[in-house]
Amino acid sequence: MHYELLANYLAPTYGNIYQYNLGANGLVGLDVQQWTDDLKRAVRHYLMHELPADVKPRLLEQYPDLPTDSDEAALDALIEATEPWSLAFAVRKAAVAAVPTLDGLVGDVDDMRAMGELSENISFWLDRHASEAQLEELAELTGHPEIDLHVPSYKPRPEGYHFIYTKPRDVLDAWQQVAGSSVSDLTDQEWDLVVKALRLKRHVRSSVILRSYRELNAKRRTFNGVRYKVAHRCTWSQVPRRYGDSRTLYQSDRTYKMEGLYRELLEKLGEEAGAERVVAWLKDRTSARHASGASS
Structure with missing residues (x-):
């Protein structure tokens, strides 16, 4: 409770x-x-x-x-x-x-009644923080069968993976494999700086909509995927699945260049204390060899 x-x-x-x-x-x-x-x-x-x-x-x-x-x-x-x-x-x-990590949500729960509530909470948390690709991989790692909702048009979504037959600790172990971090990932402190510099509102038709936490989490995952490729000098197809579909990463990187998002962030973060790693990455994405929008 x-x-x-x-x-x-x-x-x-x-x-x-x-x-x-x-x-x-x-x-x-x-x-x-x-x-x-x-x-x-x-x-x-x-x-x-x-x-x-x-x-x-x-x-x-x-x-x-x-x-x-x-x-x-x-x-x-x-x-x-x-x-x-x-x-x-x-x-x-x-x-x-609002719990930042799945580890923080799972904690040390031994009471069986609490375990039942925790399994449901895990599904809520994954619904807000995990991509569909991550959920599919998580289900594969835990040997979790897809729950049939008896709807002809049913398509796997977070609410379709309740993990009620999987111990919370096993879900946590699998999640750490799926969403584990890399040294190239943005730290929480770096991400806070990026969020402050981002356009937090986007225009949809005639309305201005505040970006949701889910949308910001997705953008952080994309940025980390691009950073992983740059840091490891690998191809897009070699970027781990936890960062999303490789084709989506490629297209997002290309879009950010062409729309000037990287340059906008660079201008805002250029002199910001603690943003040195981010600035170096942004300089790479806005360098002359990337000016045409080519994503490499």
């Missing part, structure tokens, strides 16, 4: 937010706990003032159609658009997604 932030906050006053109402005969009823004015006020207070700062954006990005004027307007709309139990569940998923 460690990540049930909203449910735990409400429990002393409102009981189990997930529990169905019980009839006089003790049988489960058909209606879940509904909103009341008091419950709305309590939830609004928690979301506005108690929800950890690193969890809030991961909650809001689950609902892309919310107002973008302010967090207050977005959270008010969120309360109106959800039921209490579904909002509590979304907060739990956001809290899990």
Whole structure:
């Protein structure tokens, strides 16, 4: 229950937010706990003032159609658009997604009941942090069978890999093989500098959309893939799968050159303390031999 932030906050006053109402005969009823004015006020207070700062954006990005004027307007709309139990569940998923590493999520869990919750949390975490290629490789390494959702058009996605038959430690060991780091990878400190310099908003038709954490994670993986190729002087096809599809890496690198993203980052980070490795890499990607957009 460690990540049930909203449910735990409400429990002393409102009981189990997930529990169905019980009839006089003790049988489960058909209606879940509904909103009341008091419950709305309590939830609004928690979301506005108690929800950890690193969890809030991961909650809001689950609902892309919310107002973008302010967090207050977005959270008010969120309360109106959800039921209490579904909002509590979304907060739990956001809290899990906010954990930086799978190692930090798995920890040292021995209790069997906690293990069951952990397996579900692992799926939530992978949904936010893993690419589809990484999930497929992870499933292969753990010998995990694809879960058949009995949908004719079913295609493997994170929610299709629950890993409920695999020990969390085994999933963690496999993940470290799939997503292990290289000395050429950007450190967290270097990535923080890059994020500050990136265009954090992108234009879609007439709207300006804030880049999600998932999108930023994907860009970090791409950058690391390009850096791996440069550092190891290998071909695109020799770049490890954990960095994504080699053709996608090639095309992304070419696009970043042609659209001037590398040059823009270089101009912003050129004198930044701690960005020396990044600057050296950016100078390579913007050198005369790459000016035409050729990706090598």
